[in-house]
Amino acid sequence: MSLQSAFERYLPLIEAELRQALATPPPPLAPFYGMVRYHLGWVDEGFSPIEAQGGKRLRPLLCLLACEAAGGDPKQALPAAAAVELVHNFSLVHDDIEDASPFRRHRPAVWKVWGVPQAINVGDGLFALAHLALQGLAEQGVSASRALAAFEVFDRACLALTEGQYLDLSFEERLDVTVEEYLQMIRGKTATLFAASAHLGALVASDDPELIAHYHSFGENLGLAFQIVDDILGIWGEESVTGKPVADDIRQKKKSLPIIYALRQKAKGQGLGEIYSKDVLTDEDVRRAMAILDEVGARQYTERLARDYHRRALAELEATGLENEAQADLRGLAAFLIERAY
Amino acid sequence: MSLQSAFERYLPLIEAELRQALATPPPPLAPFYGMVRYHLGWVDEGFSPIEAQGGKRLRPLLCLLACEAAGGDPKQALPAAAAVELVHNFSLVHDDIEDASPFRRHRPAVWKVWGVPQAINVGDGLFALAHLALQGLAEQGVSASRALAAFEVFDRACLALTEGQYLDLSFEERLDVTVEEYLQMIRGKTATLFAASAHLGALVASDDPELIAHYHSFGENLGLAFQIVDDILGIWGEESVTGKPVADDIRQKKKSLPIIYALRQKAKGQGLGEIYSKDVLTDEDVRRAMAILDEVGARQYTERLARDYHRRALAELEATGLENEAQADLRGLAAFLIERAY
Numbered sequence: 001m002s003l004q005s006a007f008e009r010y011l012p013l014i015e016a017e018l019r020q021a022l023a024t025p026p027p028p029l030a031p032f033y034g035m036v037r038y039h040l041g042w043v044d045e046g047f048s049p050i051e052a053q054g055g056k057r058l059r060p061l062l063c064l065l066a067c068e069a070a071g072g073d074p075k076q077a078l079p080a081a082a083a084v085e086l087v088h089n090f091s092l093v094h095d096d097i098e099d100a101s102p103f104r105r106h107r108p109a110v111w112k113v114w115g116v117p118q119a120i121n122v123g124d125g126l127f128a129l130a131h132l133a134l135q136g137l138a139e140q141g142v143s144a145s146r147a148l149a150a151f152e153v154f155d156r157a158c159l160a161l162t163e164g165q166y167l168d169l170s171f172e173e174r175l176d177v178t179v180e181e182y183l184q185m186i187r188g189k190t191a192t193l194f195a196a197s198a199h200l201g202a203l204v205a206s207d208d209p210e211l212i213a214h215y216h217s218f219g220e221n222l223g224l225a226f227q228i229v230d231d232i233l234g235i236w237g238e239e240s241v242t243g244k245p246v247a248d249d250i251r252q253k254k255k256s257l258p259i260i261y262a263l264r265q266k267a268k269g270q271g272l273g274e275i276y277s278k279d280v281l282t283d284e285d286v287r288r289a290m291a292i293l294d295e296v297g298a299r300q301y302t303e304r305l306a307r308d309y310h311r312r313a314l315a316e317l318e319a320t321g322l323e324n325e326a327q328a329d330l331r332g333l334a335a336f337l338i339e340r341a342y
Numbered sequence: 343m344s345l346q347s348a349f350e351r352y353l354p355l356i357e358a359e360l361r362q363a364l365a366t367p368p369p370p371l372a373p374f375y376g377m378v379r380y381h382l383g384w385v386d387e388g389f390s391p392i393e394a395q396g397g398k399r400l401r402p403l404l405c406l407l408a409c410e411a412a413g414g415d416p417k418q419a420l421p422a423a424a425a426v427e428l429v430h431n432f433s434l435v436h437d438d439i440e441d442a443s444p445f446r447r448h449r450p451a452v453w454k455v456w457g458v459p460q461a462i463n464v465g466d467g468l469f470a471l472a473h474l475a476l477q478g479l480a481e482q483g484v485s486a487s488r489a490l491a492a493f494e495v496f497d498r499a500c501l502a503l504t505e506g507q508y509l510d511l512s513f514e515e516r517l518d519v520t521v522e523e524y525l526q527m528i529r530g531k532t533a534t535l536f537a538a539s540a541h542l543g544a545l546v547a548s549d550d551p552e553l554i555a556h557y558h559s560f561g562e563n564l565g566l567a568f569q570i571v572d573d574i575l576g577i578w579g580e581e582s583v584t585g586k587p588v589a590d591d592i593r594q595k596k597k598s599l600p601i602i603y604a605l606r607q608k609a610k611g612q613g614l615g616e617i618y619s620k621d622v623l624t625d626e627d628v629r630r631a632m633a634i635l636d637e638v639g640a641r642q643y644t645e646r647l648a649r650d651y652h653r654r655a656l657a658e659l660e661a662t663g664l665e666n667e668a669q670a671d672l673r674g675l676a677a678f679l680i681e682r683a684y
Contacts (some may be wrong), residue, residue, distance in 0.1 A: 025505075030524060032508035094466060098459035117440035120462055121507045124436060128500035135494050145486035151493055152477050159470035163367075165463045166374035181370060221476055 002325065003332035006065060010074070014060045021133040035122045036129070039093055039110050053105050059084040059197040062222070062333065066198040066215045068326035069317075072205025079136030080150060080200035086130035087154070090162050090191060093123035098169060106243065115257040127158070142204055150200055157196035164188020171255045175263055175273045182260050186227040187220070194223030214320045218330070221313035226337045228306040230255035233340060235290070235298060241340065250289050251281055257305070258298035265296040308339045344667065345674035352416070354476035359424040363475040375462045378453040379472070381435055381452050395447050401539040404564075404675065408540040408557045410668035411659075414547025421478030422492060424679035429496070430535060433503050435465035438512060441560060450586065469500070475609045484546055492542055499538035506530020513597045517605055517615050524602050528569040529562070536565030556662045560672070563655035568679045570648040573598035575682060577632070578641060583682065592631050593623055599647070600640035607638040652680045 018040065025033045034047035041054025067077035084342030095101070096109040097119055103109060111119035134154055137147040167185035171177050199217030202212040205242055233242050234249030235257055242248075249256050253276055263269045263276070272292045275285050293299065317327060360382065367375045376389035383396025391466055402423030404439070409419035438451040439461055445451060452462035476496055479489040509527035513519050540561030544554045575584050576591030576598055584590070589599050595618055605611045605618070614634045617627050635641065659669060 028509065028526065029505050032505060087633070094462050098462055116458070117511050120436050120440055120465075121504050121511065123462075123466075124469070125501065125504040125508075128497055128504060131473070131493070131497040132501060135490075137498070138490060143486075144490045148477075148480060148486045148490050148493075151473070151490075155470055155473040159467065159474060162463050162467040162470055163371050163374060166460070166467075167370065169459050169463065170373070184370065196501070225679070250423070 003329055003336055006061065006329040006332075007241075010061055010064050011057060013075070013078060014057050014064070014081055014085065017078045017133070017136075018085060021082050021086065021129055032122070032125065035114055035118065036125055038113070039089060039104070039122065041105065041107075041125075041158060045108075045113055049066075052107065055089070055105065056084070057085060058226075058333075058337070059088055059193060062194060062219060062330075063197040063201040065326045065330050065333065066219070067205045068201075069301070069322060070202040070205035070211060070215060070320070070331055071322070073202070074201070074326075076137070076140040077201045077204040079133055079140060080154075080204060081197075082136070083130045083134040083154060084157075084193060084200065085195045086126050086133055087158060087161075090123050090126035090130060091165070091193075093119060093126060095165070097123075098165070115156070116164045128230075130154075137204070140204075146203060146207075152202055152329030153196050153199050153203065157192045160188040160192035162188075164190070174255075175276060177255055177260050178264070179257070179260060182255070182257055183241060186224060190227040191223030194226065195220035211320055214316045218313050218316040221309045221316060222334050222337065225306045225309035225313060225334075228257055228302060228309065229338055229340055231258060232299065232302055232306065235259075235293065235341075244319055247286050247290060250286050253281065258293055258302045261301050262293050262296045262298045266298050268292050307339060310334060344395060345671055345678055346670040348403065348668075348674075352403055352406050352529060353399060355417070355420060356399050356406070356423055359420045359478075361477070363424050363428065363471055363478075374464070374467065377452055377456055377460065378467055379454070381431060381446070381464065381468075383447065383449075387450075387455055394449065397427070397447065399427060400568075400675075400679070401430055401535060404536060404561060404672075405539040405543040407668045407672050408543030408561070409547045410543075411664060411666060411672055412544040412547035412553060412662070413559060413664070414543070416543070418479070418482040418484060419543045419546040421475055421482060421494075422546060423539075424478070425472045425476040425496060426499075426535060426539045426542065428468050428475055429500060429503075432465050432468035432472060433507070433535075435461060435468060437507065439465075440507070448576065451630065472496075479546070482546075487546060492545055495538050495541050495545065499534045502530040502534035504530075504536070506532070516597075517618060519597055519602050520606070521599070521602060523662045524597070525566070526601055528566060532569040533562045533565030534577075536568065537562035540564075553662055560655050560658040563651045563658060564676050564679065567651035567676075569647045569657060570599055570644060570651065571680055571682055574641065574644055574648065577601075577635065579682075589628050589632060592628050595623065600635055600644045601617070603643050604635050604638045604640045610634050610638050648680060652676060 022033060022036060032041060037043045038045065041052035042049060044050045063081040063084055064074040064077055092104060097111045097116055101109060102112050110122050134150060137150055138144065164185050168189055195216045199216040200213060200228050202215035203328055206212060224322045234254065235247055235258055238247050262272050272289055275289050278285065314331060317330055364375060364378060376385060379385045380387065383394035384391065386392045405423040405426055406416040406419055410416045435447060435452050438446055439453045439458055444454050451462050476492060479492055480486060506527050510531055536655060537558050541554060541558040544557035548554060577589055577600055581587050604614050614631055617623065617631050620627065656673060660674055
């Protein structure tokens with residue numbers, strides 16, 4: 001209820017900030033920016049305006065709410081909110097190429113429409129645009145030293161994204177990935193940008209390193225829980241919720257947490273390993289894999305871990321000692337992201 | 343002579359700064375950083391140290407010399423020097439994928455060794471590392487507001503790189519590219535990073551916007567001249583100089599400046615257009631193309647343009663009103679880069 005009002009309050013501001021970060025370019029470059037806008041869900045393949053689903057804008061919302069909760073003016077954090085959303089989208093454009101995923105948000109991925117070379121370059125453009133968006137902090141009255149600190153938080157998150165992606169790509173060839181390695185991977189690939197989003201919001205609001213650290217850890221634990229819930233949905237999520245058929249992650253032989261957990265369970269794990277060693281999985285393979293996950297309690301294990309990170313995230317919020325509407329919205333956002341799985 | 347001493351003075355500092363920007367990572371990420379180090383010429387495919395040609399480090403040298411010439415302490419500019427070199431290398435890793443170039447500096451390109459997905463991600467890592475290197479300015483005693491200005495200059499150059507690359511990729515399908523469009527492309531793809539290199543050096547040294555603008559324009563004009571000279575060498579350069587056979591750019595049907603100029607010369611241009619419309623060029627096609635370039639005076643035209651930008655670059659240096667050893671070295675660097683063509 002309250003979260004809904006936060007969405008309604010902030011989403012138009014986030015969209016406006018994003019559009020400002022992508023000001024109209026001079027004519028010969030228009031198609032380059034057109035491809036960027038296409039990915040963000042604003043235009044179709046011919047660059048005509050459309051109303052598409054451009055993503056949930058979770059990271060910018062987290063940034064603005066953390067700023068408000070920590071006592072700041074969320075408008076001041078808008079450049080950071082735009083920056084985290086743009087860099088998230090940079091990583092999606094490149095991930096889609098790297099994973100050969102033909103679709104993104106029910107539309108053809110940038111590389112499917114314009115080819116790999118242009119798509120790599122569109123991602124690079126988004127990376128640069130994200131940084132330029134962050135420059136807006138100074139115009140919002142944020143001091144130069146705080147803005148510079150924001151760049152460091154931001155670029156450490158960018159580096160962590162690529163480290164996580166390296167691990168993810170390297171897992172493709174392995175059946176012996178440990179849960180610890182998996183957690184390190186999603187910490188880089190997902191949790192660090194959530195952490196940076198909350199961190200940047202708090203940094204705009206406050207000079208208190210301890211307070212900022214709590215919001216950072218809130219974001220990180222929330223990001224871990226979010227990714228683990230995604231892993232649960234990738235296997236057991238109904239098509240009506242995920243937009244993908246049940247067990248889609250298994251069919252694609254993804255090494256998500258339930259799979260990694262199951263692969264490490266002696267005999268049963270070996271059975272799953274044999275299935276995952278095949279080039280293409282049949283429906284029967286998928287059914288057998290699902291049965292093995294059931295037998296080893298992979299879903300319960302994974303749900304327990306998600307709940308654990310959710311709890312840790314809430315403890316970090318609690319530790320700030322602050323109580324206000326935005327703080328309640330952050331709890332609501334966490335509940336919203338976690339409860340998708342149940 | 344003097345330039346040689348500048349190379350000897352600065353190159354070890356630049357290498358040390360680059361190595362510091364790539365500190366040893368924890369074990370599971372070692373191969374990710376190994377791929378980055380491979381691209382920089384420090385290790386082989388098995389990540390054992392080697393002595394390879396890692397690039398000429400022109401941009402960092404330009405940055406440090408501009409800083410010294412403008413009255414600053416070049417050591418303070420080392421983080422910017424490392425940043426421009428790292429972002430240059432980011433663009434090379436991605437360009438090699440986008441152009442399907444199998445070799446870089448006489449070694450297999452990153453994508454040839456580890457595949458396209460990892461190579462895209464290695465480039466992204468270099469992009470983030472470049473930004474983190476720039477954070478070093480604050481540790482060098484550069485004020486937060488100046489460091490923040492440095493980030494803006496840097497990210498505008500990054501965006502210009504991707505805009506230039508977009509134009510370059512879009513030219514592949516066209517025979518009607520104008521000289522103006524070509525110049526806009528190399529301004530983004532090459533000249534802006536030269537401009538940013540000199541700009542950042544001067545920015546560390548000085549608060550005077552006019553002085554900084556002269557170094558910026560010096561770098562930009564030098565970058566334009568440098569790229570145009572590269573175009574000349576790509577067609578008429580001897581293998582002993584370029585490491586590639588004569589007319590290699592024609593064989594690869596590159597749309598470099600001499601070609602674009604010739605394509606726009608009525609009847610002769612049409613003949614060249616017919617050759618460039620073929621899928622693969624025979625030796626006879628290459629000979630005919632070279633003859634057409636001769637007939638329309640493409641080399642003279644291109645050399646004139648290179649000399650013109652060289653002259654403009656020197657005029658910008660002159661306009662600073664400064665005279666010192668580093669200033670002389672900048673002129674020496676310009677002469678070194680331009681005279682390769684003659």
